[in-house]
Amino acid sequence: VTNDTAAPVAGPRRRIPAVRSEGTGSRGSRVLGIVTLVGMGALLLFGLVLSPEDPGPSQMGDGVRIMYMHVPVAIIAGLAFGVTALGSAMYLWKRSEFWDLTAAASAEVGVVLTVLTLATGMIWGQFAWGTWWVWDARLTSTALLVVLFLGYLAVRRLQGPREQRSKRAAIAGLIAFVDVPIVHFSVDWWRSLHQPATISRLDPQIDGLLLFTLMLGMVVFLLAYWWLMIHRFRVQLMESRLEEQGLDLALSARRAEAETTRPVNETTGSVGATAAGIAR
Amino acid sequence: VLHDALLVAGKDLRLEARSRVTTNLVAPFAFMVLLLFAFALDPDSGTLTLATPGLFWVTVLFAAQLAIQRAFAVESADGTRDGLRLSGLDPAGVFLGKAGAIALQLLVLELLLAFGVAVLYDAPLGGPVLLVATASVATLGVAAAGSLYGVLAAGLRIGATLLPLLLLPVVAPVLIAATQAFVAAAEGTPGEGWRWFGLLAVFALMYITFGIFAFESLLEES
Numbered sequence: 001v002t003n004d005t006a007a008p009v010a011g012p013r014r015r016i017p018a019v020r021s022e023g024t025g026s027r028g029s030r031v032l033g034i035v036t037l038v039g040m041g042a043l044l045l046f047g048l049v050l051s052p053e054d055p056g057p058s059q060m061g062d063g064v065r066i067m068y069m070h071v072p073v074a075i076i077a078g079l080a081f082g083v084t085a086l087g088s089a090m091y092l093w094k095r096s097e098f099w100d101l102t103a104a105a106s107a108e109v110g111v112v113l114t115v116l117t118l119a120t121g122m123i124w125g126q127f128a129w130g131t132w133w134v135w136d137a138r139l140t141s142t143a144l145l146v147v148l149f150l151g152y153l154a155v156r157r158l159q160g161p162r163e164q165r166s167k168r169a170a171i172a173g174l175i176a177f178v179d180v181p182i183v184h185f186s187v188d189w190w191r192s193l194h195q196p197a198t199i200s201r202l203d204p205q206i207d208g209l210l211l212f213t214l215m216l217g218m219v220v221f222l223l224a225y226w227w228l229m230i231h232r233f234r235v236q237l238m239e240s241r242l243e244e245q246g247l248d249l250a251l252s253a254r255r256a257e258a259e260t261t262r263p264v265n266e267t268t269g270s271v272g273a274t275a276a277g278i279a280r
Numbered sequence: 281v282l283h284d285a286l287l288v289a290g291k292d293l294r295l296e297a298r299s300r301v302t303t304n305l306v307a308p309f310a311f312m313v314l315l316l317f318a319f320a321l322d323p324d325s326g327t328l329t330l331a332t333p334g335l336f337w338v339t340v341l342f343a344a345q346l347a348i349q350r351a352f353a354v355e356s357a358d359g360t361r362d363g364l365r366l367s368g369l370d371p372a373g374v375f376l377g378k379a380g381a382i383a384l385q386l387l388v389l390e391l392l393l394a395f396g397v398a399v400l401y402d403a404p405l406g407g408p409v410l411l412v413a414t415a416s417v418a419t420l421g422v423a424a425a426g427s428l429y430g431v432l433a434a435g436l437r438i439g440a441t442l443l444p445l446l447l448l449p450v451v452a453p454v455l456i457a458a459t460q461a462f463v464a465a466a467e468g469t470p471g472e473g474w475r476w477f478g479l480l481a482v483f484a485l486m487y488i489t490f491g492i493f494a495f496e497s498l499l500e501e502s
Contacts, residue, residue: 092497147449154445158436168432171494172446175428178490179450182483186453189475190460 024234032227039220043068046213063127064210070120072217073113074142076225080110081149081177088173091166097240100166103173104156105232107149109225114146137191141183148176148183162240281376284369288377292351293384301350302385307392310343314396323401332403333462336393337455341422343389344382344451345444348426351382356435361499371496375427379491383423390415407465410473414465414480418458421484425450428491431498454483 025033047068053061087103090096121139122132133139155172158165296302317335321327328335355361355378364374394411397403405411429446433439457476464473 144449144452147445151442151446151449154442155432158438158442167497171428171498172432174494175425175450175487175490178486179453182453182479182486186456186479189479190456 024231024238029227029230032223032230036220036223036227039216039223043213043216043220046209046216051209051213063124066120066124066127068213068217069221070117070124071214072221073120074117075218076221077110077113077117079222080106080113080225081145081180084110084149084152084173085177088170088177091170092174097166097237100170101233101236101240102229103170104236105229107152107156107173108232109228111146111149111153112228113221113225114142114149118142118146135191137188140191141187144183144187145180148179152176162243281370281373284373285376285380288369288374289381289384290377292354292378292381295354296381296385302347302389306343306346306350306385307389309346310339310389310393311396313339313342314393314400318400328401329403332397332401333466334455334459335401336390336397336403336462337418337458339393340386340390340419341448341451341455344386344422344426345447347382347385347389348423348430348447349440349443351378351427352430352434355431361435365499371499372492374499375491375495376488378430379420379423379427379488382426383419386419386423387415390419404466406468407470407473410461410465410470410477414458414461414473414477417477417480417484418454421454421480421487422451424484424487424491428487428494428498431495454480457483 047065051065051068053064083106084103087099087106090099091103118139121142125134125139126132152169152172156165156169158168160168314335317331317339318328321331355364394405398405426447429443429450433443433446436442457479461473461476461480464470464476
């Protein structure tokens, strides 16, 4: 039995950061977390207080403020799925655990961000169009994207030896990813047959403070993505270590137990009960 | 590769000819779905006739789940998969053979369904060239993507539950495109229809290419 929880079994060792047993935090991730929190505070301040109401002709007023979250979250969700595809392809090439776990962590965070995109988009839709859902091309393809990558996460949870699961997941990630442009085009054409695109692009002559707040949102949510990635990556690394060593640990624990309780177990009744328990 | 594909497809079609699973189970299921749609959408209101292209393709996708599951269930029993790998057949050939056999069975099923909707839903069938071309490429795409996921989910305890979740979002564009092409054919605007046909062809080509390269890893590993 080894107690070296950081020893990687598969993949080059240098790519796997050491994991401390007390948690997934490290000094770097804590600093990043604090910076992200401060950024969130600043984004709230700029988004809700300092930035003006929408001065444009669309008369959105305060409703425009949700864009400071919606737009960055949507863009970073796309980035997250891109990282998943990259991680999947790199895993098939390099066969390193690092890329496998990167793909997994990014898909998880990506699904959360995509659901947030849908939620904020729907709130905006209720505000702007008076309805929670329209069959807009972007809303529809975003909804499909969520299900696509939920399927990918389901594949990740399938049983089997570790190498097999990683390879299967990598291929499933790529199958899902190559579908994204097709989904985009089909839904785009489908809706454009019936009605023009409903979401207009942001005004290019955007007010300075609005633009700054939007950029701040981008940076803050990028930091949040990075922070979540670090933690999800480390949790998955620890899970896979635990899986590799879990049986050994359990065996040695049972053996140690047997050593101490042997005299009691030697009575026939107890043995019979144990045998019955196993048979059951 | 082609020779291997024909061997595998021939084996699957012989299996079907002897066991009649698609004929006796999947086809009646598809017919039942047609009846269910009529119960759900009042047949007197004309909704059924209007919605026929979409309902047709939804039925095909449901039936495809069963056909794909069946095609890979026969490979996971009795260590057939190891036999396939030991046989020295090219994995790309195995993929093309499996997908081809599934596509052929689905095409026959679609022919039956077309008669079904023509009779039951009083659906107008126009533009036969566009209809046949659309059905062919759409079916190829579904069979190719389905074979990839089919082999991935085969032999797993939750495979049967997993396959629809994996496959349906991926083939959602096929449903949209094939439905729109059928609508275009019925409305006599084939120009629109051929554009959708193009998208379906890209989809089919993409997943056939993907399968040719990725099937070996999937066959080995799962």
